[in-house]
Amino acid sequence: MSAKPVAVVLLNWNGWADTIECLETLLRSDYPDFRVIVCDNASSDGSLDKIAAWADGQLEAGGAEGFQRLRASPLGKPVAYQRLNATQALQASAHDVPLTLIDTGGNLGFAGGNNVGLRHAMASGRYAYYWLLNNDTVIEPDALRRLVARMEAEPQAGIGGSTLRHYYASQVVQVAGGSSYNPWRCRAVPLAANQPAAEPLDAAAIEQRMAYVAGASMMVSDAFLRDIGLMAEDYFLYFEEFDWACRAAGRYRLVYAPDSLVYHKEGGSIGTGARGKLSATALYYLQHNRLKFTRRFFPARLPLLYFSMLLELGRAALRRDFFEIKWSLVALLGLPPRGLSNRKRQA
Template identity: 40%
Template sequence: MAASRTAVIVLNWNGAGDTERCLESLLRLAADDFSIFVCDNASSDDSVARLRAWQQDHLPALNALRATGIEMRLIETGGNLGYAGGNNVGLRVALAEGFSSFWILNNDCEPEPDSLCWLRRRLAEDPAIGLCGSTLVYAHDRQRVQALGGGSFSWLKGRGAAIGGLSDARLTIDQTSVERRLSFVNGASMLVTRAFIEAVGLMSEDYFLYWEELDWAARSGGRFRLGYAPQSIVRHKVGASIGTSDFGWGSALSVYYLTRNRVRFCWRHSRWSLPFVYADIARQVARQCVTGNWPRARLLARAMAGFPFASATGGIA
C-alpha cells in the first residue's frame, strides 16, 4: 500500500510548539495517502512528552485518518544528529516500508491544505524531476516570498541565493523560468522521489546544519531535474529552532555552520570558488575586527578554518 504514498518527514529539536502547529496543518491536508514521521533529535526539553501527549489528544482524528491509510509515528533518533542525520532516520524507515516519495518539511512550517497535492502533481507532470520545492512565504508576512522553490548557486563566487527572495507573493510566477534557475531546492519544503534517493543516496550528514540540500543536488550530477510547484504554498517561520535569519546576522550557531559549510561544499564541488570564498570571509572577519566585534570575528575565522564550533565565551558547543 505504501508504494504510491508519501512519507512526510518532520524533524523536531526542542521545538514541540512549532511541531504541534505543523502537525495541525498536516491534518488539514487535502491528500489522503500519506503518513507522518516525526523524528526527535534528542531534544533536551520536554518535546517528546509533549508530542506524545499531542498524539494522545488527537487520537480520534488520527484514528479517523488511519482508516484512509494515514498515520503518525514519533521516532527518537537517539542523538542530536543535525538536519541531515535526523531526517535520514525518518527516510530510512520510510524507504524500508516502500514509500514512493518523501516530503521533508521543517517543523516551523505550516503548509496550505493543497500544498502536497501540487508538489505531487508536478512530479507526475515530469518524471525526470527528483527534487521539487514549494513557494515559501514568511509566516509573519504571508505576502512576502522567502524562496520560489529554492535557490541558484554562483559557481564563481561559491554563494547561494534564494530565487524570488522578498518578492511579492501575489505576483504571477513563471514556473519554467524558476526551474531553469534552480541549483537546489530549499530544504524547508522538499519533495524527493524514491528514484532520486536510490541513485544519489541519503543526505550527507557531516554538514550537520545547512548546505545539505545544495550538496544533495550537486551529488545528483544532473541525473535528475529540479522542480518547482508554484501553487504549493508553505508558511515558514525561518530559524525558529536555531536562530537563522534572512535579515542580518543570525545566531552564533547558524553563522558558524553557514560559513564552515560554504567552505566544505566548495571544497567538494566547486574548488575554483575557494579563492573568492576565503577572501569574502576574510573581509567579513576584518569588518568585525574594525567594529570591535571580536567574538564574531573569532567565530568566522574558526568556521573558515574548520575548527569545532565555539561559543562567544570560547567554550566548545
C-alpha cells in the same frame, strides 16, 4: 489513477509547539495517501511526550491568529500514532498509522535526523515520494497535492520545492523553490526572496535558475533516493540540500511547484530568522560548510571563496560585529568550535 503514497518527515529539536502547529495543518491536507514521521533529535524539553499528548487530545495547538483558517476543518482526536526508538525505526513498521514518533537517540543534525525517518519509510517499500518538511511551518491544504502533481508531470524529477512565504509576513515570498548559486562569491542566492506574493512567479525561469531546492520543503522521489542515496550527514547543518542536488546533477531534474504554499518561521531551533541575527551555531556551520562544500564540488573556486570571506570579515569589522568576526574566523581557520550556542543576538 490512485494517488501515490507519500511519507512526510518532520525533524524536531526542542520545538514541540512548532511541530504541533505544523501537524495541525499537515494532517488536514487534502492529499489522500500520506503518513507523517516525526524524528526527534534528543530534545531536552520533553518534545515527544508533548506531541504524544497532543495526539491523544490532551494538549491544544497554538499559533498565529492569521492561520486559524488552516485549522477550521475538524481534525479528530485522538490521532493514532506509534513511538519507536532508533533501533526499531530501522525496520518496516508493523502498524499502519497516520503518525510515527521516532527518538533518534541523539542530536544528529539536519541530515542525520531526517535520514532516520527516510530509512524507516524506505524499509516499508510502499512510498513513491518523501517530503522533508520543516517543523516550523504551516501549509495550505493543497500544498502536498500540488507538489506531487509537479513531480508527476516531469519524468526526470528528482527533487521538488514549494513556494515558501514568511510566517510572520504571509504576503511576502521567503524563497521560490530554492536558490541559485553565484560562483564568483561562492554563495547561494534565494530566488524571489522578499518579493510580494501578489507578483507573478515565472516557474519555468525559476527552475532554470535553481541550483538546489530549499530544505524547508523538499520532496524527493523513491527512485532518486535509492539511486543517489541519503543526505550527507557530515555537514550537520546547512548545505545538505545543495550537496544532494550536486550529486544528482545530470541524472535528475529540480522542479518547482509555485502553488504549493508553505509558511515558514525560519530558524526557530538554531537561532536565525527575521526577528534576530544568526546565532553562533548558525554562523559557524554556515561558514564552515561553505568551505567544506566548495572543497568537495568546486575546489578550483576555493581562492574566490577565501577572498569573499575576507571581504565579509572586513565589512563585519567596519560594523564592529565582533561576534560574527569570531565565529567566521573559527570556521575559516578550522579551529574547534568550542562554546557554540543557539542564543540569538538582537538585531
